[in-house]
Amino acid sequence: MSVKNLDEKGRFRSRTIGFRVSPEEEMLINSAVALSGLTKQDYIVKKLMDRTVTVLPNPKVYKALKNQLLAVLDELTRIEDGNGVDSELLEVIRLINTTLNGTKGE
Numbered sequence: 643m644s645v646k647n648l649d650e651k652g653r654f655r656s657r658t659i660g661f662r663v664s665p666e667e668e669m670l671i672n673s674a675v676a677l678s679g680l681t682k683q684d685y686i687v688k689k690l691m692d693r694t695v696t697v698l699p700n701p702k703v704y705k706a707l708k709n710q711l712l713a714v715l716d717e718l719t720r721i722e723d724g725n726g727v728d729s730e731l732l733e734v735i736r737l738i739n740t741t742l743n744g745t746k747g748e
Contacts, residue, residue, distance in 0.1 A: 666730050671732050676706035679742045697741050710738050 646654045663671065675685045679702050688695050697703060717731055733743050 670730060670733055673710060674737055677703065677710065677737050679703040679706075681715060703741070707738060710734060714738070 648654055654746060671682075671686075675682045678685050678697050679700055680688070680695065685695060714731065714735060718727075
């Protein structure tokens, strides 16, 4: 039998919770998870429990920032004027801004 994985408080996570999201919501969740540097499970649990997600700068976070900024740049060059920016893109830009502002002092 495999070793039990315990959380930071020594609890064994034996329950599974699942839910459905739209493709757009999945994209936003995946972007937020990548920019946080956490696992998807840890990120979602922290957000659901209304805990602060603290981003610690590391190569994984910087790579996610770079990839997200490249995707934003591609989308913005596709758009001719500011009226064509959709809410999902604005949410990704907000996440990038929050992450970058949080890592300035590091």
